[in-house]
Amino acid sequence: MTTPPLRRSELATPATSERMARKAAASDADLVFLDLEDAVAPALREEARGKAVRALNEYDWGTTVRAVRINGIHTKWAYGDIVEVVEGARENLDTLIVPKATDARDVWWVDVLLRQIEENLGLRKRIRLEVLIEDVAGVAHAEEIATASDRLDAVIFGAGDLSVSQGARVDTNFRPREPYPGDFWYYARMQVLTAARIAGIAAIDAPFPDFGDPEGYAADARGAASLGFHGKWAIHPSQIALANDVFRPTEDEVARARRNIEAYRAAEAEGLGATSVDGQLVDAAHVKLAEQVLAQHTAATR
Structure with missing residues (x-):
């Protein structure tokens, strides 16, 4: 059985914030991704590419995996995100994170474009991929997505956009507003986890927006770890140590x-x-x- 890469904690950082990016580079997160998507206002998304490249090229990242989350491939920014970031950062970029994947074709599109850029630049290493499953179609096609490319290191369960896609009645922490008998996201989590296991890659659990509730984050992480997830998103540096601890055997x-x-x-x-x-x-x-x-x-x- 393939051992997935170490992905206990994946820290989200807006690409537009140089201060946050510098702090993230020095963190203990297994992976840090500079976000060009939801954390960036639409008017600033093209400008954010250059800031992401400078952070990748200029900061000391140690052993942290250096990643960028691009915009969804159905948006006007995706192509430019991939081309500008890969051409600008080259070997200083380890991974691209693809949001809102709905089927294998979405992963294939990014894979083909990356291969062409790598060949054109003569890059010495292949850029890896991680994919967010955060749409009802993505949940339904999770296995196809997870096995679509040998570049894939992980699939990530995203409860936020899935809430919208599903029409779920949840609060800002993606929990049901009304009493619910059991784990509200159990089915979607198991779809993502099962797909990851089939592909031999890591399964990463959803973010926990309430970063002022460390006990809640740890409990959420323990539940995901019990199912077999390998790690969890962190939207705040304070959540890194919690994830690293939960997803490490005692x-x-x-x-x-x-x-x-x-x-x-x-x-x-x-x-x-x-x-x-x-x-x-x-x-x-x-x-x-x-x-x-x-x-x-x-x-x-x-």
Whole structure:
């Protein structure tokens, strides 16, 4: 099974704010994306491209993945976003984030354009992609989207625009206004997660707009982590540490994983297909889960 890239925290930063971009570059986020879309007023979106390029070229980003969210491919800005940012930043750009993907064709369009630009510039590395699924059509076609290009590193669940597309009655934190029996976004989350697992890429959970509620953010992140998500958006630097902590295996989980593997290997050497640890069954499925925990631990501690 492919181990997805480390994406515990993805920090959103308006490309128009040099102060925020500089601060983001020095953060502990696994990925920072400079936003050319929703965080930028339409009148400033073309100007924002140049600011994004300067930030990518001039700041020290350390090991943080450097990304830019372009405008949707059905807008008048998308083509210019890709061309200007890629030609301007070149090897200093790692990833493009494509919003509002509705089917595989949307990803294909960006992939083809990127390939042509890379060949024309003679770039030494391929630019990666992440895709936002935030529309009812995108949810319905999640698997097609996730498997549309070998450039893809992650699919991201976006509850905000999906609320509009779905016609949902939610508050500003994308939670139902009326009592709802269960997780309001469970179906959409599972569609995105399942698609990511099929493609062998990361699944990233939606933003949590109420950055003044760290407990709420952590609880939301724990729910997503329990399902199998690899990380979560952060719309404020204060949310980075919360995401990094939630999506990192605990010391107890790591110790348990190691004990399970050791016990199973010992039993296997004696010709047994299962054993027990602390009074609980350990078989091949438990070993796979343990190996996954250790892989996540290794990635998070590099």
